[in-house]
Amino acid sequence: xxxxxITKNIDAPGLDTLxxxxxxxxxxxxxxxxxxxxxDDILEMVKKSGLRGRGGAGFPTGMKWGFLAxxxxxxLCCNCDESEPGTFKDRMLMEKxxxxxxxxxxxxxxxxxxxxxxxxxxxELALAGRQIERAIEEAYGAGLIGKNIxxxxxxxxxIMHRGAGAYICGEESALMESLEGRRGYPRLKPPFPAxxxxxxxxxxINNCETLSTIPAIVKNGADWYASFGTEKSKGTRVFCLxxxxxxPGNYELPLGTPLRTLIYDEEYGGGILDDKQxxxxxxxxxxxxxxxxxxxxxxxxxxxxxxxxxxxGSGGVVVIHEDTCIVGAALRMxxxxxxxxxGKCTPCRxxxxxxxxxxxxxxxxxxxxxxxxxxxDICDNISGKSFCPxxxxxxxxxxxxxxxxxxxxxxxVRHGRCMVGDQHAQQETLLAGAQSVHAGAPAKEM
Amino acid sequence: MISEQAKQRMRELAAHYPVAxxxxxxxxxxxxxxxxxxxxxxxxxxxxxxxxxxDDVESVxxxxxxxxxxxxxxxxxxxxxSISCYLRNCDALVDxxxxxxxxxxxxxxxxxxxxxxxxxxxxxxxxxxxIQVNDEFVENVTLEMxxxxxxxxxxELSADVGTQFIAPSSDQEISAPRAQ
Ligand SMILES: Cc1cc2nc3c(=O)[nH]c(=O)nc-3n(C[C@H](O)[C@H](O)[C@H](O)COP(=O)(O)O)c2cc1C
Ligand code: SF4
Ligand code: FES
Numbered sequence: 001x002x003x004x005x006i007t008k009n010i011d012a013p014g015l016d017t018l019x020x021x022x023x024x025x026x027x028x029x030x031x032x033x034x035x036x037x038x039x040d041d042i043l044e045m046v047k048k049s050g051l052r053g054r055g056g057a058g059f060p061t062g063m064k065w066g067f068l069a070x071x072x073x074x075x076l077c078c079n080c081d082e083s084e085p086g087t088f089k090d091r092m093l094m095e096k097x098x099x100x101x102x103x104x105x106x107x108x109x110x111x112x113x114x115x116x117x118x119x120x121x122x123x124e125l126a127l128a129g130r131q132i133e134r135a136i137e138e139a140y141g142a143g144l145i146g147k148n149i150x151x152x153x154x155x156x157x158x159i160m161h162r163g164a165g166a167y168i169c170g171e172e173s174a175l176m177e178s179l180e181g182r183r184g185y186p187r188l189k190p191p192f193p194a195x196x197x198x199x200x201x202x203x204x205i206n207n208c209e210t211l212s213t214i215p216a217i218v219k220n221g222a223d224w225y226a227s228f229g230t231e232k233s234k235g236t237r238v239f240c241l242x243x244x245x246x247x248p249g250n251y252e253l254p255l256g257t258p259l260r261t262l263i264y265d266e267e268y269g270g271g272i273l274d275d276k277q278x279x280x281x282x283x284x285x286x287x288x289x290x291x292x293x294x295x296x297x298x299x300x301x302x303x304x305x306x307x308x309x310x311x312x313g314s315g316g317v318v319v320i321h322e323d324t325c326i327v328g329a330a331l332r333m334x335x336x337x338x339x340x341x342x343g344k345c346t347p348c349r350x351x352x353x354x355x356x357x358x359x360x361x362x363x364x365x366x367x368x369x370x371x372x373x374x375x376x377d378i379c380d381n382i383s384g385k386s387f388c389p390x391x392x393x394x395x396x397x398x399x400x401x402x403x404x405x406x407x408x409x410x411x412x413v414r415h416g417r418c419m420v421g422d423q424h425a426q427q428e429t430l431l432a433g434a435q436s437v438h439a440g441a442p443a444k445e446m
Numbered sequence: 447m448i449s450e451q452a453k454q455r456m457r458e459l460a461a462h463y464p465v466a467x468x469x470x471x472x473x474x475x476x477x478x479x480x481x482x483x484x485x486x487x488x489x490x491x492x493x494x495x496x497x498x499x500x501d502d503v504e505s506v507x508x509x510x511x512x513x514x515x516x517x518x519x520x521x522x523x524x525x526x527x528s529i530s531c532y533l534r535n536c537d538a539l540v541d542x543x544x545x546x547x548x549x550x551x552x553x554x555x556x557x558x559x560x561x562x563x564x565x566x567x568x569x570x571x572x573x574x575x576x577i578q579v580n581d582e583f584v585e586n587v588t589l590e591m592x593x594x595x596x597x598x599x600x601x602e603l604s605a606d607v608g609t610q611f612i613a614p615s616s617d618q619e620i621s622a623p624r625a626q
Contacts, residue, residue: 083566083567085530085566087569088569122569123510123512124565124581126582159462161468161471164510180468182467184509199465248571318529336529
């Protein structure tokens with residue numbers, strides 16, 4: 001078992017309180033930093049640690065901080081909007097160890113000379129939001145946030161902001177729009193947030209897990225952190241394992257651990273559900289390209305997963321076994337992007353509707369041979385031509401599944417049903433039954 | 447009617463943020479808590495406290511799905527139907543709730559007791575399939591559990607009616623929606 005960094009003691013009772021967190025060494029990094037380090041020392045430390053963003057894009061964290069424009073006031077946004085299908089680590093970090101995140105937020109704010117920090121928590125995660133709010137209150141009470149923190153002369157305000165149901169608000173510029181009290185539409189980039197961000201000020205934005213890692217780096221040093229992982233992908237990260245495995249859950253592993261270890265090792269996934277055959281893996285949340293079972297020996301690091309044809313993304317590893325109809329699974333993911341498209345730009349808004357329609361006719365036996373190429377063609381017109389990366393993301397499950405499992409799409413066209421899968425067939429029958437019971441009234445989302 | 451106390455909290459929030467407008471989302475939550483959903487009075491109170499026009503507040507409120515445009519049921523049940531829950535049979539779960547509650551997804555029962563919704567990935571994929579009942583998680587939900595939950599809510603809601611005019615009894619606590 002590797003030494004855990006951010007999930008260390010995660011299930012210890014009372015860890016979520018200030019007292020419990022302090023008992024296990026919490027806020028010592030902050031005290032040390034304010035006493036011994038200048039802001040730039042911490043910046044250098046994080047650069048040297050090799051830490052890369054855990055929110056999706058994997059951008060080097062220290063470098064991002066270094067890009068901040070010099071003008072004041074500067075802001076920090078901590079992205080806790082976790083909503084990428086297949087991802088459930090930030091919720092755990094907030095619910096079980098909120099003070100670790102707060103300490104990371106304070107350290108980052110100090111390093112970046114920020115005076116107001118926001119923690120944007122996804123609206124649906126009510127308990128996580130309450131935990132963060134309570135931790136902020138406790139930290140204010142203990143003089144860890146506010147004026148003259150621990151007698152250092154450094155002042156910081158921290159505000160928890162609850163989202164209210166919109167996947168797009170996880171995109172950094174949409175998050176800032178939302179924080180400014182507007183509809184969560186993405187902004188044109190450049191200018192990047194580091195130059196013109198929240199309220200027009202230089203803004204650093206990082207994911208919840210990224211910032212939860214900062215206290216350990218400050219405490220143990222950059223070299224220590226960099227000793228985990230691979231040459232280019234340093235440290236550990238929390239992999240969210242879900243789908244058809246025996247033991248789904250969050251597992252913190254050094255980057256570079258093979259997918260096979262995560263999925264099959266007794267300590268982690270414990271193998272495929274019902275001992276079925278592995279069919280496909282989505283390695284980094286539903287926005288990343290699906291990989292075939294032949295890629296199961298790929299190490300989970302940024303470079304190796306990219307070489308295999310996908311991305312580490314948000315760390316959400318979704319395992320799919322042999323009984324799954326790929327067309328059905330891709331339809332489900334496509335519906336997500338259709339529902340979450342913010343509607344600002346045409347390729348994504350119209351394209352995701354059209355894609356879903358085609359999938360529905362394929363799924364229900366009304367598809368045409370030409371529909372498969374039509375799907376690819378529409379994806380080509382969305383990807384790289386949309387206003388924000390959600391458009392690109394919407395095409396990932398489609399193009400990758402057609403490339404890997406084209407014969408299943410063709411089977412759907414020719415036979416009007418799935419090539420595989422009792423489970424899927426079962427769901428279909430159940431659904432068909434339900435539809436005939438409630439004939440007439442169309443299913444409508446509130 | 448939005449209480450004076452709620453309006454005061456909204457004004458405090460507006461002063462708390464670097465720019466008052468940022469308080470519109472938390473203020474909408476406060477209003478919704480009082481009204482049950484976003485009513486005309488809610489929009490007006492928020493607009494006044496934050497210093498925005500009513501139309502402007504409404505345009506924000508309608509962007510986000512958690513601000514209800516209609517009164518929701520006493521129990522708002524959200525069933526996650528995204529990919530990891532899909533792989534763990536969430537569709538059968540939605541069907542079961544539809545059958546048991548006699549409504550379709552997106553609808554509220556005529557007695558105002560239940561609203562059934564489907565939800566996008568609820569960040570609980572490791573314990574799929576998952577539902578939320580009034581924002582609290584119930585994880586690893588089986589069809590049997592779904593049946594038990596419905597029976598439990600039925601008992602709780604009928605007890606509510608029965609005890610409306612007498613002191614709240616402690617059994618109400620027992621049948622409160624289970625947090626994880
Ligand atoms: C549609 C969309 C949704 C996103 N959702 C999230 C999210 O929920 N959480 C997150 O941390 N990053 C999310 N991101 C990535 C952010 O835009 C941003 O890159 C990230 O928060 C930066 O933090 P990091 O450098 O620490 O990874 C999303 C991006 C897109 C395009
Ligand atoms: S790509 Fe989609 S989500 Fe992004 S701006 Fe365009 S419509 Fe909105
Ligand atoms: S897919 Fe259902 S909680 Fe993530």
